[in-house]
Amino acid sequence: MKEYKIAILGATGLVGQEFLKILEERNFPISDIILTASSNSEGKKILFKGENLTVKEAKKEIFKGVDIIFSSAGASVSKNLLPDITNKETIAIDNTSAFRMYGDVPLVVPEVNSEDLKKHNGIISNPNCSTIQLVVALKPLNDFIPIKRVIVSTYQAVSGAGNKAIQEMYKQIKDKLENKPLNYEKTILPQVIAFNVIPHGGNFLENDYTEEEMKIVNETKKIMNLPNLKITATSVRVPVINGHSESVNIEFEKEFSPEKAKELLSNFKGIKLIDNPKNKEYPMPIFISGKNDVFVGRIRKDTSCDNALNMFIVADNIRKGAALNAIQIAEKMIEMNLL
Ligand SMILES: NC(=O)c1ccc[n+]([C@@H]2O[C@H](COP(=O)([O-])OP(=O)(O)OC[C@H]3O[C@@H](n4cnc5c(N)ncnc54)[C@H](OP(=O)(O)O)[C@@H]3O)[C@@H](O)[C@H]2O)c1
Incomplete structure (x- = not known):
């Protein structure tokens, strides 16, 4: 089975931490994982699958070669970073409100509208929790x-x-x-x-x-x-x-x-x-x-x-309303051969 290089944007936050828990729980196919947050968290250690990973400051260069970015660092961070670093190869599943209503960005709940994933251009929005x-x-x-x-x-x-x-x-x-x-x-x-x-x-x-x-x-x-x-x-x-x-x-x-x-x-x-x-x-x-x-x-x-x-x-x-739904989107994209 193919494995993916993952990045978490906002890894120290509530949603970011839940991403890590659920990726581990569901044994998501990961070849490498990068944890990023604000400069305040640079150097912090976070345990993932028994390994202590170091948090890096989120800068554009860090996301080179990443397959999937799970992003939850606030709408302004997403707006600043994601358009420049996403494409058909590096996709972002974004938990913020930054792009949800854009016509060319699918807004997806896999149980409801997974077909919309076919129209993505690099960014997929995760809807609001409610x-x-x-x-x-x-x-x-x-x-x-x-x-x-x-x-x-x-x-x-x-x-x-x-x-x-x-x-x-x-x-x-x-x-x-x-x-x-x-x-x-x-x-x-x-x-x-x-x-x-x-x-x-x-x-x-x-x-x-x-x-x-x-x-x-x-x-x-x-x-x-x-x-x-x-x-x-x-x-x-x-x-x-x-x-x-x-x-x-x-x-x-x-x-x-x-x-x-x-x-x-x-x-x-x-x-x-x-x-x-x-x-x-x-x-x-x-x-x-x-x-x-x-x-x-x-x-x-x-x-x-x-x-x-x-x-x-x-x-x-934090689960179905945020991290879990985003991971289910990625799983669905793998199932649909979109990743
Ligand atoms: N909580 C929910 O139920 C929920 C549901 C759906 C969507 N969301 C959305 O997900 C986002 C995060 O929510 P949260 O509850 O996880 O918030 P949170 O606990 O406050 O965490 C925010 C995260 O963003 C990082 N961050 C802040 N400024 C940054 C910057 N300039 N560059 C890089 N990283 C930065 C923080 O890093 P530091 O620790 O270094 O500050 C932290 O990792 C929000 O947009 C929210 O609307 C939340």
Whole structure:
């Protein structure tokens, strides 16, 4: 089997660390691996497959001869580096928002639109974490009865904002329990997160939605190839360490029974149904953190609309929402002889 020269851009970050864990777990065929981050991390040691690897500063020259770059160092770093170093031989699977809506960049969730990978020009974008888990659940339902409208509200974990945001939450919780005043200034998140929820992810746009909300809207349309899909989102950060949750209302062209939806979802690769409310069984972030699947439950008829269903969707935002999906893209490309 062919082996690949890999580079991780952002290897010291939450997503970067998860890349390494999953590459090792899945025994991804690697001939060589280069770890890169900012100049602050130059010389740091990271253990991979029993070997202590040295982190290098991410500079263009380092990526020469690399087959696959898994990139998660922020959108501005991707914009600066990737266009100059990628081509048909050196491809990047980019976890940032830098290129997601570019017409010539495939935005891929392998369970949904792997055919789009054939159109790549060196960069493939990994969607936003909240979008990935949503489209995995929408796909088998839309294949059976077309979707008319989606209303999604997210409950997003703090890990989605990176390592520093988690440390910030721990400190705020500790301060609160010690009756110290909370420091609201210079925080990574826009407001205090301990004992709070924040309806503000990314910047506010001219239409009064946040960037996070419009990513869900625009990326879902692109991945599902449904440019006219009616979809609206409210994105909320909650004081959960890891695992994004979504409350989703889906209106279909025709009536859709909850029983049929459960059957389709439980038979779809990558989805696990947990839906036994009488036994207190439904998906929750605390139990799905560290798992690969998208978990769906609380499937029920919308009592206000004949053709609509409500459901609750939970996934590990660092795994399926980021690193795992990117590695699955690479695996799919190998399977499709694109790498
Ligand atoms: N967390 C999620 O759920 C999630 C999901 C999907 C996508 N993403 C995206 O993935 C990216 C990283 O997220 P994260 O959660 O891993 O963040 P993080 O924990 O803050 O890590 C950021 C990484 O980027 C590196 N970096 C920062 N500036 C750099 C520069 N100028 N040159 C090279 N490397 C640089 C950092 O290196 P140092 O340690 O040296 O600073 C670190 O390795 C973001 O764009 C984020 O939107 C995150």
